Amino acid sequence: MSAATRAEVCAVACAEAYRGSGEVIASAFGTIPAIGVRLARNTFEPDLMVSDGEASAVRGTWAVGGAADGEVEAWLPFNQIFDLVWNGKRHIMMIPTQLDTYGNCNISAIGDHARPAVQLLGVRGAPGNTVYHPTSYWVPRHSTRVFVPKVDMVSGVGYDNARKAGPAATRYHELRRVVTDLAVLDFTPDTGRLRLVSVHPGVTVDDVVGATGFDLVIPDSVPQTRIPTAEELELIRTVIDPRNLRDKEVPA
Amino acid sequence: MAEKREKRRSLDEAVAGIQSGMTIGIGGWGSRRKPMALVRALLRSDVTDLTVVGYLGPDLGLLISAGKVKRAYYGFVSLDSAPFYDPWFAQARVAGTIESREMDEGMVKAGLQAAAARLPFMPIRAGLGSDAQTVWGDELKTVASPYPDADGRTESVIAMPALKLDAALVHLDLADERGNAAYTGVDPYFDDLFCLAAEQRILSVDKIVSTEELVKSVPNQALILNRSMVDTVTEAPNGAHFTFAGGYKRDEKFQRHYAESAKTPEAWQTFADTYLSGSEDDYQAAVRKFAEEQKS
Numbered sequence: 001m002s003a004a005t006r007a008e009v010c011a012v013a014c015a016e017a018y019r020g021s022g023e024v025i026a027s028a029f030g031t032i033p034a035i036g037v038r039l040a041r042n043t044f045e046p047d048l049m050v051s052d053g054e055a056s057a058v059r060g061t062w063a064v065g066g067a068a069d070g071e072v073e074a075w076l077p078f079n080q081i082f083d084l085v086w087n088g089k090r091h092i093m094m095i096p097t098q099l100d101t102y103g104n105c106n107i108s109a110i111g112d113h114a115r116p117a118v119q120l121l122g123v124r125g126a127p128g129n130t131v132y133h134p135t136s137y138w139v140p141r142h143s144t145r146v147f148v149p150k151v152d153m154v155s156g157v158g159y160d161n162a163r164k165a166g167p168a169a170t171r172y173h174e175l176r177r178v179v180t181d182l183a184v185l186d187f188t189p190d191t192g193r194l195r196l197v198s199v200h201p202g203v204t205v206d207d208v209v210g211a212t213g214f215d216l217v218i219p220d221s222v223p224q225t226r227i228p229t230a231e232e233l234e235l236i237r238t239v240i241d242p243r244n245l246r247d248k249e250v251p252a
Numbered sequence: 253m254a255e256k257r258e259k260r261r262s263l264d265e266a267v268a269g270i271q272s273g274m275t276i277g278i279g280g281w282g283s284r285r286k287p288m289a290l291v292r293a294l295l296r297s298d299v300t301d302l303t304v305v306g307y308l309g310p311d312l313g314l315l316i317s318a319g320k321v322k323r324a325y326y327g328f329v330s331l332d333s334a335p336f337y338d339p340w341f342a343q344a345r346v347a348g349t350i351e352s353r354e355m356d357e358g359m360v361k362a363g364l365q366a367a368a369a370r371l372p373f374m375p376i377r378a379g380l381g382s383d384a385q386t387v388w389g390d391e392l393k394t395v396a397s398p399y400p401d402a403d404g405r406t407e408s409v410i411a412m413p414a415l416k417l418d419a420a421l422v423h424l425d426l427a428d429e430r431g432n433a434a435y436t437g438v439d440p441y442f443d444d445l446f447c448l449a450a451e452q453r454i455l456s457v458d459k460i461v462s463t464e465e466l467v468k469s470v471p472n473q474a475l476i477l478n479r480s481m482v483d484t485v486t487e488a489p490n491g492a493h494f495t496f497a498g499g500y501k502r503d504e505k506f507q508r509h510y511a512e513s514a515k516t517p518e519a520w521q522t523f524a525d526t527y528l529s530g531s532e533d534d535y536q537a538a539v540r541k542f543a544e545e546q547k548s
Contacts, residue, residue: 128378
């Protein structure tokens with residue numbers, strides 16, 4: 001089997017973000033996080049629940065880019081999704097348009113909110129997700145355009161703003177991982193600042209620093225992101241993403 | 253025995269009570285089971301300065317295209333499929349021509365719940381620490397719990413104000429002429445809450461049937477509206493088009509045509525002339541013609 005591509009390393013890093021999540025809804029935006037969730041459930045995190053994107057939880061492992069192909073196991077209408085969010089039974093991986101040093105995330109709009117230069121999605125569920133249950137981020141192209149000193153509109157709540165808002169905001173606030181096409185990052189426990197965890201094979205710490213628009217916390221030694229196992233590669237290539245959509249998100 | 257309340261109306265009669273400046277809630281979600289025929293009826297009317305509340309999509313887009321929206325309260329505005337962003341909403345935001353009360357998706361539910369229960373607000377964590385809180389300014393406040401937590405700390409949460417509606421527009425799949433109604437698809441969305449939060453409750457359905465047929469057609473749990481929650485029932489076959497409903501899929505090709513047409517004034521004029529200048533029957537006929545042309 002050929003060596004793992006960058007996209008495959010990213011998919012496994014996304015799967016790793018879900019390690020230990022247990023029996024919660026695994027929501028993921030983007031192709032590679034979708035691969036990661038299915039990979040995690042098929043291997044080390046079998047209790048994860050996955051929605052078909054409409055209103056059903058579906059079992060099994062199926063290819064990305066098509067309709068859910070598995071056995072329906074539960075009803076998940078949007079009304080109940082909110083109840084589950086509020087109850088903490090979820091771990092979401094969102095794609096930030098901007099992300100800052102404390103993990104504030106913007107998916108809403110670029111520019112002044114009253115009259116933005118570019119209207120994006122709106123805050124959607126990001127404010128609630130971030131104060132109610134674990135949240136991770138996926139950045140398909142690690143750059144200073146995404147990693148900015150200050151986001152234009154706080155949609156997902158970072159550690160500084162959660163602390164300012166008090167115990168009701170910090171109680172269940174947990175930003176778990178940031179996976180990018182270059183590296184894996186998390187947040188330093190005491191300061192809440194973004195910290196480099198590992199760099200993908202072929203990437204240097206300097207590459208990551210150069211693509212980040214603020215000072216990262218960098219440990220003395222930065223390991224390489226773990227490479228996929230043979231079983232993981234087989235699953236990704238033959239079952240979860242046989243059409244190789246992952247390379248469209250992160251080119252080899 | 254007294255006559256039962258007569259609720260059956262035409263589309264145009266159904267929206268006749270909606271006046272300029274009103275706050276209207278629109279049911280469905282994104283581009284899913286939206287009361288599009290009622291929205292098109294509003295486009296035919298001369299109402300303006302509306303405040304629109306909901307999980308919005310092309311319903312808001314069409315109202316903006318006709319210059320009818322002053323302000324919007326929303327958890328998101330999405331077409332749910334490419335290009336995802338509603339073009340009319342995006343244009344209005346960039347031009348600064350509508351006031352935005354953007355909020356977390358769950359805050360919409362909480363605000364409707366408060367209004368439905370006739371409460372002034374509903375406590376919720378969502379919004380805390382985010383700019384969904386700050387962009388509302390003084391309109392959105394926090395409330396401190398009178399009960400300290402186990403550590404003696406006081407939790408201050410968002411006091412989501414009741415989203416009281418002058419009118420609710422919802423589309424379901426099946427109803428009787430008294431306003432008992434059911435969805436037949438995968439998700440009820442929040443249409444029951446919209447009706448409970450509103451003064452005027454306007455329901456369109458793909459098909460009006462007898463009460464007996466209604467209750468035989470669906471499990472009891474799908475009967476999300478009862479007649480105390482509905483003032484007006486209007487039959488609008490394919491009335492959620494181009495969003496989907498229980499009996500039909502989203503018309504993706506037509507939705508893309510809508511989004512493409514919003515790109516230039518000329519293209520939009522053609523779209524409006526073809527689809528939005530006549531009756532609902534004219535619309536449905538033009539949509540069928542579009543589908544046939546796409547096939548050939």
